[in-house]
Amino acid sequence: MTYALVSLSIPLLSALALMLAGARLSNRNAGIMAIVTSLLSLGAAWFCLLDVAAANQSILLNLGGWENGLAIRLRLSPLSSLLLLFTAFMHVLIGIYAGFSRRGVSRDFWTLSSLLHGSLAALWLSADLFNLYITLELLGLTAVAMVALAGKKAYKPAANYLILSLVASLFYLLGVALVYGRYGSLDVVLLGLQTQSDTTTRIALLVMTAGLMLKAALWPLHLWLPAAHANAPTAVSALLSGLVVKGPIFILWLLWSEVAPVDLAQQIGPVLAVAGMIALVAGGLSAMRSPYLKTLVAYSTVAQLGYAMMALGLLMAWQLPQMHVALWLFVIAHGLAKATLFLAAGEMQTTLGTKRVSGLRGATQTVPVAMFAFAVAGGSLIGLPPSGGFLAKWVLLEPMLSSPQNWPWAFGVLLGTLVSAAYIFRVVAISFDRARINPPDVRPDRLGHWLALLPALMVWGMALIGEWLIEFLSGGGV
Amino acid sequence: MTLELMPDIVLGALLLLMAWGALYAPTRYDAMALFVAFGVVVALIWARLGAPDLALAEAAIGAGLTGVLLMQAARQLPAEASVTGKRMPWFGSSLLFLVLTCAMFAAHILTDSSFKQAGIDASATRLLGGPTVPEMVTAALPNSGVSYPVTAVLLNFRAWDTLLELLVLLLALTGVRQLYPGTPQHPRANTASPPQAWPVLLSWARFLAPLLVLLGGFLLWRGASGPGGAFQAGALLASAAVMLRLTGLLPPLRWSSFLLRLAVILGALLFLGVALASLAFGDGWLVYPTQWAGALIILIELAATLSIAVTLSLLVIGESEDLSS
Numbered sequence: 001m002t003y004a005l006v007s008l009s010i011p012l013l014s015a016l017a018l019m020l021a022g023a024r025l026s027n028r029n030a031g032i033m034a035i036v037t038s039l040l041s042l043g044a045a046w047f048c049l050l051d052v053a054a055a056n057q058s059i060l061l062n063l064g065g066w067e068n069g070l071a072i073r074l075r076l077s078p079l080s081s082l083l084l085l086f087t088a089f090m091h092v093l094i095g096i097y098a099g100f101s102r103r104g105v106s107r108d109f110w111t112l113s114s115l116l117h118g119s120l121a122a123l124w125l126s127a128d129l130f131n132l133y134i135t136l137e138l139l140g141l142t143a144v145a146m147v148a149l150a151g152k153k154a155y156k157p158a159a160n161y162l163i164l165s166l167v168a169s170l171f172y173l174l175g176v177a178l179v180y181g182r183y184g185s186l187d188v189v190l191l192g193l194q195t196q197s198d199t200t201t202r203i204a205l206l207v208m209t210a211g212l213m214l215k216a217a218l219w220p221l222h223l224w225l226p227a228a229h230a231n232a233p234t235a236v237s238a239l240l241s242g243l244v245v246k247g248p249i250f251i252l253w254l255l256w257s258e259v260a261p262v263d264l265a266q267q268i269g270p271v272l273a274v275a276g277m278i279a280l281v282a283g284g285l286s287a288m289r290s291p292y293l294k295t296l297v298a299y300s301t302v303a304q305l306g307y308a309m310m311a312l313g314l315l316m317a318w319q320l321p322q323m324h325v326a327l328w329l330f331v332i333a334h335g336l337a338k339a340t341l342f343l344a345a346g347e348m349q350t351t352l353g354t355k356r357v358s359g360l361r362g363a364t365q366t367v368p369v370a371m372f373a374f375a376v377a378g379g380s381l382i383g384l385p386p387s388g389g390f391l392a393k394w395v396l397l398e399p400m401l402s403s404p405q406n407w408p409w410a411f412g413v414l415l416g417t418l419v420s421a422a423y424i425f426r427v428v429a430i431s432f433d434r435a436r437i438n439p440p441d442v443r444p445d446r447l448g449h450w451l452a453l454l455p456a457l458m459v460w461g462m463a464l465i466g467e468w469l470i471e472f473l474s475g476g477g478v
Numbered sequence: 479m480t481l482e483l484m485p486d487i488v489l490g491a492l493l494l495l496m497a498w499g500a501l502y503a504p505t506r507y508d509a510m511a512l513f514v515a516f517g518v519v520v521a522l523i524w525a526r527l528g529a530p531d532l533a534l535a536e537a538a539i540g541a542g543l544t545g546v547l548l549m550q551a552a553r554q555l556p557a558e559a560s561v562t563g564k565r566m567p568w569f570g571s572s573l574l575f576l577v578l579t580c581a582m583f584a585a586h587i588l589t590d591s592s593f594k595q596a597g598i599d600a601s602a603t604r605l606l607g608g609p610t611v612p613e614m615v616t617a618a619l620p621n622s623g624v625s626y627p628v629t630a631v632l633l634n635f636r637a638w639d640t641l642l643e644l645l646v647l648l649l650a651l652t653g654v655r656q657l658y659p660g661t662p663q664h665p666r667a668n669t670a671s672p673p674q675a676w677p678v679l680l681s682w683a684r685f686l687a688p689l690l691v692l693l694g695g696f697l698l699w700r701g702a703s704g705p706g707g708a709f710q711a712g713a714l715l716a717s718a719a720v721m722l723r724l725t726g727l728l729p730p731l732r733w734s735s736f737l738l739r740l741a742v743i744l745g746a747l748l749f750l751g752v753a754l755a756s757l758a759f760g761d762g763w764l765v766y767p768t769q770w771a772g773a774l775i776i777l778i779e780l781a782a783t784l785s786i787a788v789t790l791s792l793l794v795i796g797e798s799e800d801l802s803s
Contacts, residue, residue, distance in 0.1 A: 005763050009754055012645070016743045016750070019648070023734060063638050065765040070614040072638050111652055115645065122642060134642040138649060145653035155657070184610055 001061050003051060004076050007044035007084055008121040010037050011091070015114035018107075027107050031099030034110040038095055038117060042088035045081070052081040053472065060127070060189070073187050075127035078472050079328055083124040083250070086332055090242055090339060091117045093455060097343055098235035101448030102350070105235060109149055116142045116239060123247050127188040129176045129259075132251050136172065140165035140215065143244045146236040147228050157227040164214060164224050171211030172251075178204035179259075188258055197264040205260055209252065209268075216248035218309050219279030222302045226286075229298040234346025237294065241301045241342060242335040249308055253327060256316050265316040273313025277412035279306030284419030288426060292355050293348065296423060297341045304334045304381060306416060311396055314409065318399065325473045326396040329462075333380055333388030336459040340377035343452035344370040353441035360430050362437030369449035371431050377456040378424035383417055388462030393417075395470065489526065493519045506555075510548045517541025530705035531628050534697070538713035539790070546720055547794045623771025624702045632707065633775045637764050641753065644746040644782060647789050651742065654793060655733070658802040683725045690718035698783050702772070708745075708779040712786025719791040731792060731800045738788065745785030749778050 014037035018030055025033065052059065058078070062071035091113060098105045098113075119138035126132050144165065147158040176186070182200045185191055195201055210221070217225035225245075229237050256265050283303030290296040307330045315323030347370045352359055363371040380387035393413065400410040462469065496516035503509035517540035524533035609617070615627050615635065622630035632640050694714040701707030722728035731738055752774060757763045766774050792800060 002757065005757055009750060012746075012750060013754075016648075016747050019652070019743050020736075020739050020747075022736070022739050024736075061763070063764050064634060065761060066618060066635055067614060069608070069611060070618060070635050072636055108652060108656060112649075115649060115652075119642075119645070130636075131639055131642070134639055134646065137646055138642060141646060141649045141653060145649065145656055148653065148656040 001051075001059050001074070001076055003044045003048035004074075004081065004084060004121075004125055007041045007048060007088065008118060008125065010041040010044065011114045011117035011121065013037075015111050015118060018111045018114060023107070025107075027104070028099070030107055030110045031095065031105075034114055035092060035095040035099060037114065038088055038091040041117065041121075042085065042092055045084040045088045048076065049081040049085050052076060052078050069185055069187060069190060072126070072128045072131050073189065074125045075189070076125060079324075080124040082328075082332070082472070083246075084121055086335065087117060087120045087124070087243060090239065090335065090455075093451065094235050094238050094242075094339065094343075097238075097448060097451045101347075101451065102445040105233060106149060109146070109233075109235070112142055112146050112149070113235075113239065116146070116244070120243060120247060123250060127254075129179060129186045129188065129191070131186075132254075133169065133173055133176055136215065136247065136251065137169055139244060139247045140169060143228075143240055146240070147232045149236060150231055150233050154231040157224075157231045161224055161228040168211040168214035168248075171214070172208050173211075175204040175206075175208030175211065178207070188254055192258040195259055195261045197261040201261065202264060205255060205264065205268075208255060212248040212252045212255075216245050216252065216305065217302060218249075218305055219275055219282060219302065222279070222283070222305075225302055226290075226295050226298040229301065230292065230294040234342060234349075237298070237346070238339045238342040241298070241338040245301065245305065246331050246335065249305070249312075249331065253312055253315075253324075256312065257324070260316075262319065266319070269313045269315070269317030271313070273310045273317060273409065276306040276309030276311075276313055277409075277416070279303060279309060280412065280416030281306075281419055284416065284423060287423040288419065291357060293345045293357050293360070293427070294342070294355065296357060296427070297338070297345050300341070300381065300420070300423060301334075301338060303416070303420065304330075304338070307392070307396070307413075308334070310409075310412070311392075314396075314399075320399055321474060322395060322399060325470050326392055328473055329388065329392035329395060329469065333392050333459050333462060336455040336462075337377040337380045337389065340373050340452050340454075340456040340459075341381075343448070343455075344374040344377070347445065347448045347452055348374070351440045351442055351444045352438055354438065357427060357430060359438050360427060361433040363431035365434060365437060366440045367444050367449065369446075370444070370452055371428075373449070373453035373456045374431075375424070375428050376453070377459065378420075378428070380456070380459045382420045382424055386460065386463035386466075388459040388466075391463055391466045391469075486526065489519060489523050493523065506552050510545065510552060513548065514541050514545040517544065531707065531710065534705065534710040535713060538710060538717060542717050543713065543720065543790060543794050546717075546724070550795070621768050621771070623766065623768070623773075623775050626701065626703050626705070628705070629701050629707055629775070633778060634766065634771065637749075637753075640782075641746065641749045641764075644749060644785065647786065648743065648746055651789050651792055651796075654796065655801045658797075680725055680727070683721050683727060687718045687722055687727075690714050690721075694718070694783070694787070698779060701779060702776065708782040709786060712783045713790060715783065715787035716790035716794065719787065720794050723791070723795045731788075731796070733792075733801050741784055741788040742792070743785065745778070745782035748781040752778060 014034060018025070018033065021030070056078075059076040061074045061076070062068065063074060064071050095110075095113065098109060115138070119135050119142060123132065123135035123139065126135060140162075144158050144162045147154050147161060178200055179191065180186055182198075182204070183191055183194060185194075214221040229240050232240060256268070260268075280303050283299050283301075283306060287296045287299035287303060290299055308327055311323050311327035311330060314320070315327060348360065348363060348367050349355055351367050351370070352363065354360075360371075380389035383389040383393040397410060397413060400406040400413070493516065496512050496519055499512040500509050500516055503512055517536060520540060521533045521537035524530075524536055612627075615631060618635065619625065619627060619630055622634040624630050624633070694711040697706035697714060698708065698711035699706075701711070719728060723730075733739065752766075753764045756765050760767060
């Protein structure tokens with residue numbers, strides 16, 4: 001647990017130090033400091049993962065040493081240690097991209113990304129509904145401020161995002177208040193032992209779910225996402241799509257897999273799963289028709305989150321532990337792949353001087369590395385073997401295929417796969433159009449392009465440690 | 479229905495009326511005035527519900543500082559924007575939705591037995607047959623370092639929440655600063671000089687400011703044993719700063735000053751430092767040694783009050799020259 005707390009407090013301290021230093025630290029040095037602190041946090045997260053793997057169970061900590069129910073409880077499960085590691089890794093990677101590639105970022109990016117890192121770490125560790133609310137608030141505000149970093153054109157999406165995010169937080173808070181009023185406790189573990197499916201609990205859970213779905217941009221509450229994610233600076237889009245939307249999903253999963261009574265979860269599960277299926281198709285179709293590259297990638301986030309929602313819904317409906325694994329493999333694979341897609345899209349936009357998908361003609365020749373990264377990460381989104389996306393999909397499909405009455409769900413997954421393939425191949429096909437090449441405006445920034453490739457390779461590498469990942473996530477109190 | 483319920487019903491109706499007015503007032507000025515009144519009614523309701531801490535915070539932040547912020551913002555809008563214009567259809571629908579939700583809740587509370595079993599407040603709910611949360615708070619209070627339960631919860635039992643809340647405040651400021659990127663080219667030209675204040679207002683401000691500082695200090699000190707504490711004290715100090723700034727008695731606060739930035743982060747920094755020190759040398763994250771708990775809480779509250787006061791003032795009166803680095 002100590003390592004987890006260290007991994008959590010390093011980025012927070014770094015954010016405070018960066019704020020204090022202000023203009024005294026040059027932009028470049030601020031970047032180096034943020035990257036080094038993320039690296040330190042990554043190291044701590046790694047040791048934390050080793051600890052949990054050795055203990056092979058969740059570790060609980062009552063903050064302040066007070067008794068259960070009075071104290072806020074932190075919980076370090078195998079999943080949260082993995083997510084800590086994942087968060088720190090993404091921050092290192094995107095930090096290096098933001099600091100050293102050609103597209104600079106303003107100084108406040110570093111403060112905000114450190115704060116984002118800290119708040120995500122706090123969220124993964126928390127097992128207290130009200131504490132989760134505060135981390136959710138932190139997450140939302142950081143994301144809004146980061147979208148606003150892009151300057152005037154992003155103010156409107158940022159303002160919309162802010163208002164929706166606040167409304168969503170209030171919905172969640174209302175649910176927390178109802179739960180506290182009903183059970184007199186905020187602790188996830190204690191609540192899990194005593195919830196019943198009476199009217200109060202139902203309303204509380206539904207209100208919280210609505211708020212969290214709005215925050216996570218799950219269909220049908222996703223309309224704010226494409227504008228916000230497509231208008232942010234490239235590094236920020238990668239962080240938002242790869243990490244920020246996963247926070248509310250974590251809380252949603254915590255609510256329905258632990259707090260909610262089983263019979264209620266079984267009732268609501270199919271609804272969520274169907275919504276996930278619709279998200280897959282509707283988001284995919286929007287991505288397919290989008291004329292702009294970054295909007296396409298943003299809509300693909302909406303579509304891919306459909307898989308996560310489907311896994312969650314089926315987890316609730318069937319109460320199969322395997323679905324936990326599927327859900328979190330999706331989240332991690334999608335985070336890595338989406339980081340690549342946004343970085344590659346941003347790099348291609350700058351190099352080719354166009355925001356349109358049609359401007360990518362001949363990209364296989366002019367920006368080969370970035371285009372390769374895009375295609376490779378796209379392969380994981382489609383779920384081509386042996387990528388991380390395939391691994392997740394396989395875990396999801398296995399129980400569906402094993403009994404014939406579940407085949408309709410498998411059909412939904414198949415449909416989603418087809419649509420994902422359609423929008424990825426649309427981009428790839430245009431990039432092979434060498435007859436009418438769109439000449440690059442500037443020489444490609446080599447570092448940026450190779451950095452974009454790195455997470456794509458990692459998501460394919462997930463398959464190599466697939467067995468270990470599945471075992472790690474299914475063992476010990478996830 | 480008993481007579482005791484009458485003030486509550488009146489307050490509730492007043493609240494809805496103010497909310498309606500703030501949303502649908504014909505001019506922005508009316509809407510803002512109604513919004514401030516709305517904040518006052520909310521504060522009254524909190525006081526009526528026996529939560530004086532919340533009432534204080536709501537009156538100072540919700541009604542006072544937010545009101546000033548709205549007026550400041552309205553001053554910068556062009557004159558033709560002062561009329562709210564046509565009704566936006568989604569306002570109506572969202573309001574309808576809200577009313578329906580409330581009605582649903584009311585119906586549900588009246589009919590559902592789970593609330594009746596549990597009693598509406600949490601104090602009657604036992605946790606797995608164990609003690610209730612208020613009982614636990616009372617039992618642990620002697621070891622918490624302070625004698626007022628709310629402060630004990632905020633700064634000891636659930637100190638982690640408060641630490642994160644301080645970060646939320648910092649983040650709000652950082653977010654607002656994004657709206658003023660870079661150093662303004664002509665710092666004098668694009669910021670209006672503060673309007674010449676009316677002499678009576680000036681002397682009032684000179685008289686009120688020290689009183690507000692005194693009151694803030696009192697609230698902070700009182701937090702250990704009664705309603706009060708860092709957030710309320712910080713908000714009062716901020717209102718003093720805002721008043722002085724609006725009357726032109728206070729020079730612009732500048733983000734480029736190291737001391738100002740230190741003041742802004744001091745609360746969170748000290749709090750995090752205490753947490754780390756307790757992790758490294760003590761019994762664990764945010765475990766205060768019992769004999770030092772009182773002193774540590776006062777220290778953290780002092781730093782937090784300063785940070786909250788400076789941050790809130792910057793949020794309310796910060797303009798380009800205050801906030802850009």
